[in-house]
Amino acid sequence: MRLAGKAAIVTGAGSGFGEAIARTYAREGASVVVSDINEAGGRRVAEEICRERPGAAEFVRADVSRDADVAGMVKSCLARSGRLDIMVNNAGFTHRNRPMLEVSEEEFDRIYAVNVKALFLAARHAVPAMKERGGVILITASVAGIRPRPGLTWYNGSKGAAIVTGKSMAVELAPLGIRVNSICPVMGETGMLDLFMGGADTPERRAKFTATIPMGRLCKPQDVADAALYLASDEAAFITGVALEVDGGRCI
Numbered sequence: 001m002r003l004a005g006k007a008a009i010v011t012g013a014g015s016g017f018g019e020a021i022a023r024t025y026a027r028e029g030a031s032v033v034v035s036d037i038n039e040a041g042g043r044r045v046a047e048e049i050c051r052e053r054p055g056a057a058e059f060v061r062a063d064v065s066r067d068a069d070v071a072g073m074v075k076s077c078l079a080r081s082g083r084l085d086i087m088v089n090n091a092g093f094t095h096r097n098r099p100m101l102e103v104s105e106e107e108f109d110r111i112y113a114v115n116v117k118a119l120f121l122a123a124r125h126a127v128p129a130m131k132e133r134g135g136v137i138l139i140t141a142s143v144a145g146i147r148p149r150p151g152l153t154w155y156n157g158s159k160g161a162a163i164v165t166g167k168s169m170a171v172e173l174a175p176l177g178i179r180v181n182s183i184c185p186v187m188g189e190t191g192m193l194d195l196f197m198g199g200a201d202t203p204e205r206r207a208k209f210t211a212t213i214p215m216g217r218l219c220k221p222q223d224v225a226d227a228a229l230y231l232a233s234d235e236a237a238f239i240t241g242v243a244l245e246v247d248g249g250r251c252i
Helices: 016-027 039-052 067-081 105-130 153-176 193-197 203-210 221-232
Strands: 007-010 031-036 057-061 086-089 135-140 178-185 243-246
Touching (some): 007 016, 016 031, 016 039, 016 086, 031 067, 153 178, 193 203
Parallel strands (some): 178 243
């Protein structure tokens, strides 16, 4: 087991990429705090993990843009395991694919609160918990922050901010033995797919997007989970500050 004895928090773990990461971490021996603003989804994932490996997971409801919620999430992990080794900032938010001037101020604020402010709040509470023994902070960013598509301007900007924030954190936290890396998936098979596409997930619309991906398919949650497992493991002990493209060649 590649994460035996480790304690992890995964935000946005009630579905999609986060669910796959939480399940993979638990399978590899970690004790996982499954966090999500969606209580039904988060509880389902934690309960299913525990049916396979009793006691391996606990659900903690949290809005990652609220300081009190993030503090409570970290406290729950420390109370449960006495340590925090891996903090996965996976929760994300986007606007529907459409012209930039049609996006509301409320949508813009929520995008930056979930995709960027949440990194600040997680660092405030996770870094002190990791200072003694080091740790890993992961950010689910996006190829949108590297090679943006039209129609997602404000989302693209938030992911660019997340990537640069991760690199800066990596430099500053390296002396503490804390590694910080980002994962940059291409459009994935998650609950936000319709928003990214700008409409229903039809074969015609999917074909339009997969045509831009050299490997000819969308990103699957397990693709991201496998990258998150590697970056959190001791095999990646000398890797920090990277923005790993999990994109089937989209950014080439």
